[in-house]
Amino acid sequence: MQHPLAYRMRPRNLSEVVGQQHLVGPGKIIARMVKAKTLSSMILYGPPGTGKTSIASAIAGSTKYAFRKLNAATDTKKDLQVVIEEAKMSGTVILLLDEIHRLDKAKQDFLLPHLESGRIILIGATTENPYININPAIRSRTQIFPVHPLTIDDMKTAVERALTDKERGLGKLPIQLDADAEQQLVTATNGDLRSALNGLELAAKSTDPADDGMIHLTLPIIEECVQKRALKADKDGDAHYDVISAFQKSIRGSDTDAALHYLARLIAAGDLNSIARRLIVIAYEDVGLANMPAVQRAVTAVQSAQQVGLPEGRIPLADAVIELCLSPKSNSGITAIDDALAQVKAGGYGEVPDHLKDAHYQGAAKLGHGTDYVFPHDFPNDWVPQQYLPDRIKNAEYFHPKKNGRFEAAFSQRYWQLRNTQRQALRGHHHPQSR
The missing domain is CATH 1.20.272.10 (Zinc Finger, Delta Prime; domain 3)
Structure with a gap:
């Protein structure tokens, strides 16, 4: 059985890696590791099809170390043991562990001593944020490198390489890829080279040659072959x-x-x-x-x-x-409640004033609960100055209104008017009388 085109075109050394030059370019971190023959375990973090497996394969090819690939979710502890036994017998093995964010504790505990000894050079691959989803014990023993979506030029380079490579690619087939079809192939797949190459292979193998013997790949053919690969915003990751x-x-x-x-x-x-x-x-x-x-x-x-x-x-x-x-923007609501929460969590609260306490039970008056409460609806404009905050924080201010829209501008004016009137009245110990 022949492997898919994307598998066959994986780079054999760092010079064949497309994109990710911030990691594998001359003088960059992974290139320096390979040149100095001082590899350390790493986690490659980025979207699907951007070269995580390719980088691992290229590192192995450039160093001539044995290269093995396992999946943390589906392969067993026994599969790990086979790789580790191989490392014990033949020396260092580079292990690409896909979906490393799904590595369970039993496999992790089994693997860690062999990372420490250097027998296994672990290259973890994940689409999930490693700082959130990978166990600290693994994180502390690896370097984390982000892998970015490929550029349009990177994608075109890889597609043209696949079209001309007679050994691993489609170079033995008489393929003519239209310019607009190539543009669709490298843009619709959104930086996912695996999808682009597999879409190209599907198009080539499902298109009959024309009268001139050429396999003519047009825009409609490419659109049909990559239509389900265009979007990365799935519901996971x-x-x-x-x-x-x-x-x-x-x-x-x-x-x-x-x-x-x-x-x-x-x-x-x-x-x-x-x-x-x-x-x-x-x-x-x-x-x-x-x-x-x-x-x-x-x-x-x-x-x-x-x-x-x-x-x-x-x-x-x-x-x-x-x-x-x-619309005009304002975040005064969220900042107000967050300021209030921060003060409460820091112990900034006090006893509810007696005149605000529940008075709907027998004996409340004897405790002084509710007796001095003034009913705002008995006053003009249904407002009367009285203290509502606990004594300890009676001058607290959480709401800092903005004036970006007419609604909040009106709220701001009303807030400060009420606030200032209340403070003046309470400072003067004014006791309002109901109408």
Whole structure:
């Protein structure tokens, strides 16, 4: 059985690695390790198809060490033991451990002593953030290197290499790849070289030669072969959370086009639940008091989208995103409650004033609970100055209103008017009389 094209085209040494020059380029960290023959265990962290396995394979080829590949989720402790026995007999083995974030404690404990001895050079590969998802015991024994999506030029280099390589690639086939088809191949796969090469191979093998004997790969053929590989924002992994993060930050930054782009990626991934939750958070956290009607309309839009589902739900969602982007922004609400929480958690609270305590039980008056409470609705404008905060923190201020929108500007004016009037009255020990 022949291996897929992406497997066959894996680099045999560092000079064949496409992209990731920040790691394998001349004078860079992995290149220096290989040159000095002082390899250390590492974790390669990045999206699928960007070269993690290729780098591991190239390191092994450049050093002539034995190279073995296991999967932390599916391979057993016994599989690990086979590799370790091989290392004991023949010397150092480079072990690529895919999905290393799923390594359980039993396998980890079995592996660690052999990392310490240097018999095993571990290259862990993961799409998950290693600082969050990988056990500290493994992290402390490895260097963590980020692997980035390949550029368009990197992708074209790899595709053209695969088309011309007669030994491992498609060079023996009479393939003509149109320029617009190549552009689609390297852009629709979004930096995932594995998808691009496997899509290219599928196109080549499923297309009959023309009358001139050429396998003519046109734009429609390539579109058909990579159509399901175009989007990275699936419902799992860091890429998904990065899209959600970018979605919120784009709305916060009032970039309507960027926000719609990230919304589209989440919609294409079919993740209505994440959109709904995040959009409500964004509305209250980043727009908030600056445009409260827009916040409420965002909530309504989310409810409408959940009721009708996708794809129709994209319409109210888009309307809400555009309005939130173009609304004035204020985070005074979240900062106010966070300041209050911080003071409470630091012990900054006191006893509830007696006149505010519950008085709905027999004997409350004898304790002085509620007896001096003044009922605001008995006064003009339904307001009367009296102390509500505990004595210990009676001058605390959490709310610092902004004036970015007419709603919060009005709130700001009212807040400071009430605050200052109350303070003046309490300083003068003024005791209001009901009307």
